[in-house]
């Protein structure tokens with residue numbers, strides 16, 4: 208079988224894949240079908256929080272798998288309730304809804320915001336402000352929420368009720384509030400797909416003040432920034448803000464599909480039976496794994512994430528061919544003199560996997576990558592950026 212050829216023949220052309228088949232791995236190391244070992248600084252796009260084939264996570268997942276795999280949400284199961292309770296304890300949010308992806312988590316947040324605003328302010332208040340250059344998912348509604356025209360053009364008409372403000376421009380947000388009846392403001396504290404751009408503290412603080420004053424809900428999309436990635440359990444914890452809704456996905460599952468909308472005080476009881484749902488949401492195998500991941504995102508681990516982050520900034524800032532380094536924790540964007548794809552290819556040839564975000568090279572290593580692995584990978588990146 209020629210996997211590259213069969214993939215091209217039988218799989219829809221939605222992905223530009225790197226020419227590498229992965230066959231196994233452990234932690235931050237991957238093994239390709241070419242027999243080579245790679246250091247993985249992508250983690251399946253911030254999903255494999257503790258890297259490949261993590262023993263503790265496998266054990267949590269298989270333990271549940273051996274009991275039963277699925278029941279539907281018509282019955283009670285322990286793993287999803289325990290995970291919900293733990294998420295609320297660790298964030299101060301009040302209730303959670305389980306889905307299977309980031310886009311679905313955001314759909315749940317958007318529906319919650321619409322219902323809340325309709326009840327509080329009337330049915331004509333449904334517009335949500337999102338930020339330009341944001342990314343919130345691929346469904347027709349989360350695509351509408353995504354503040355990038357390039358993703359919209361071929362799929363019109365999208366769900367109405369979204370307006371886009373410039374990131375870090377509070378006057379623009381205020382103008383949008385003046386022009387529209389606003390239900391919510393949705394943002395990533397670090398825009399991931401948009402090029403790893405953190406919001407400023409001043410901007411987030413100002414958002415928080417306006418939202419409080421106008422009873423506008425704040426929705427933090429923590430699909431990528433969540434679950435320890437930024438050096439805090441959730442990215443918003445780096446900022447002076449308490450969102451009304453926090454969505455997450457990617458890294459919480461540790462490699463199995465999960466999406467969560469965490470509902471704060473204002474919206475904790477917004478949903479009634481039948482308002483929303485998901486067949487697979489809260490799946491016990493996925494939740495048992497996620498519970499294991501969450502329990503291991505300790506203060507000690509978060510300190511380590513911050514130390515690794517510092518190592519990356521210290522090594523790459525000012526290095527030859529590096530124009531800028533942005534990001535928080537282990538979510539890093541590198542603006543390079545050479546085209547990002549050239550740097551990425553050169554890294555891959557030299558045994559290091561990194562990915563792209565807009566014009567930047569993006570690093571999302573597993574949180575438990577060893578310092579020595581990270582150092583070795585950074586040397587390869589430095590070399591690739593040079594000349």
Ligand SMILES: *Cc1c(COP(=O)(O)O)cnc(C)c1O
Nearest residue numbers: 308309310342343344399430431
């Ligand atoms: C990846 C991502 C999504 C979409 O998640 P899916 O699981 O692919 O649906 C939404 N928001 C942000 C910030 C993301 O990074």
